[in-house]
Amino acid sequence: MRIITSLQLKRDRRGVSNIIVVVLSLVIIIAVTSNVVLWSYQMNQLDWEKIREDVKISNSTRISARSPWFVVQSEYTVNNGSRVNGTYEDTRVADDGGWETFQEEENPPTYRLDANGTFIIDVSPYLLWSVSTVEIQLRYRTSDAVENWYLKAYNWTSNAFSDSGFNSTTGHTPTTEWDNYTVNLTGQWRSYVQDDGTMRVKVHDEGNDGVETTVDIDFLGVRVVASGVRFTFRNEGALTSHLVSMWIVNSTNHQRYDTNIFVNSGRTLNYTRTDFSLPSGQYTVKIVTERGNTAVYSGS
Numbered sequence: 242m243r244i245i246t247s248l249q250l251k252r253d254r255r256g257v258s259n260i261i262v263v264v265l266s267l268v269i270i271i272a273v274t275s276n277v278v279l280w281s282y283q284m285n286q287l288d289w290e291k292i293r294e295d296v297k298i299s300n301s302t303r304i305s306a307r308s309p310w311f312v313v314q315s316e317y318t319v320n321n322g323s324r325v326n327g328t329y330e331d332t333r334v335a336d337d338g339g340w341e342t343f344q345e346e347e348n349p350p351t352y353r354l355d356a357n358g359t360f361i362i363d364v365s366p367y368l369l370w371s372v373s374t375v376e377i378q379l380r381y382r383t384s385d386a387v388e389n390w391y392l393k394a395y396n397w398t399s400n401a402f403s404d405s406g407f408n409s410t411t412g413h414t415p416t417t418e419w420d421n422y423t424v425n426l427t428g429q430w431r432s433y434v435q436d437d438g439t440m441r442v443k444v445h446d447e448g449n450d451g452v453e454t455t456v457d458i459d460f461l462g463v464r465v466v467a468s469g470v471r472f473t474f475r476n477e478g479a480l481t482s483h484l485v486s487m488w489i490v491n492s493t494n495h496q497r498y499d500t501n502i503f504v505n506s507g508r509t510l511n512y513t514r515t516d517f518s519l520p521s522g523q524y525t526v527k528i529v530t531e532r533g534n535t536a537v538y539s540g541s
């Protein structure tokens with residue numbers, strides 16, 4: 242009787258341990274299978290996105306691009322005359338209702354005004370080798386139209402303010418309303434810009450005259466005209482494309498550039514670079530998307 246009970250107990254224990262083994266095995270199988278299914282689904286999702294991405298380069302063109310305006314960094318130095326109202330910050334934005342007022346020197350019968358400020362061109366997106374010229378623009382208003390007003394820049398070679406080589410050296414005759422006066426430094430611009438982009442720009446009167454003039458300066462800025470490239474991208478896919486790099490390739494050079502461009506589905510996007518130019522002759526542009534797709538454009 243005792244032997245039979247003992248055998249029965251052993252069989253029950255084996256049965257329980259078999260059940261535990263089976264249950265544990267099932268748990269492991271389910272965990273492994275679900276991970277494989279999930280991983281496979283994620284892979285399929287990425288593959289699906291990659292396949293459906295369809296971005297093209299529809300054009301690339303050499304262009305001439307104007308930079309934004311670079312404005313004065315600190316208060317103007319008034320060499321002749323005086324500052325009577327406002328600050329240099331009022332001259333940093335055009336047509337904003339704020340201006341800085343200067344007055345000719347009170348030394349009758351002659352009145353003079355001469356003020357200059359420091360401007361810094363951002364040379365990281367506008368590399369100096371790509372610059373073809375520099376423009377200076379003044380928006381101002383005078384209390385009389387007796388004399389002309391002049392723009393000059395500091396020539397770092399001759400160490401003097403000058404307008405030598407400017408497209409206009411005859412000054413601007415004011416209307417006593419708000420006037421824009423723009424000069425272009427032509428191919429001579431390089432003498433007026435330091436390697437780090439620093440320029441000094443001066444506004445001054447025509448000369449000794451008998452009328453004490455007040456000058457409101459609403460805006461004074463400099464900008465570069467740079468050569469660059471404009472690319473046109475077209476996203477014909479259903480998903481937004483993220484373009485992460487670009488290659489410019491010709492027979493002698495393969496150059497890679499980082500990009501961070503998003504092109505929405507169905508959209509055409511123009512994208513300008515002024516930190517490099519297209520090589521002469523036949524070239525190929527290749528873009529690479531974050532999903533690993535590429536698009537190629539050939540031009541000359």
Ligand SMILES: [Ca+2]
Binds near residue numbers: 352353354446448
């Ligand atoms: Ca004068």
Ligand SMILES: [Ca+2]
Binds near residue numbers: 345388451452
């Ligand atoms: Ca005057």
Ligand SMILES: [Ca+2]
Binds near residue numbers: 331333336338339340
């Ligand atoms: Ca202003």
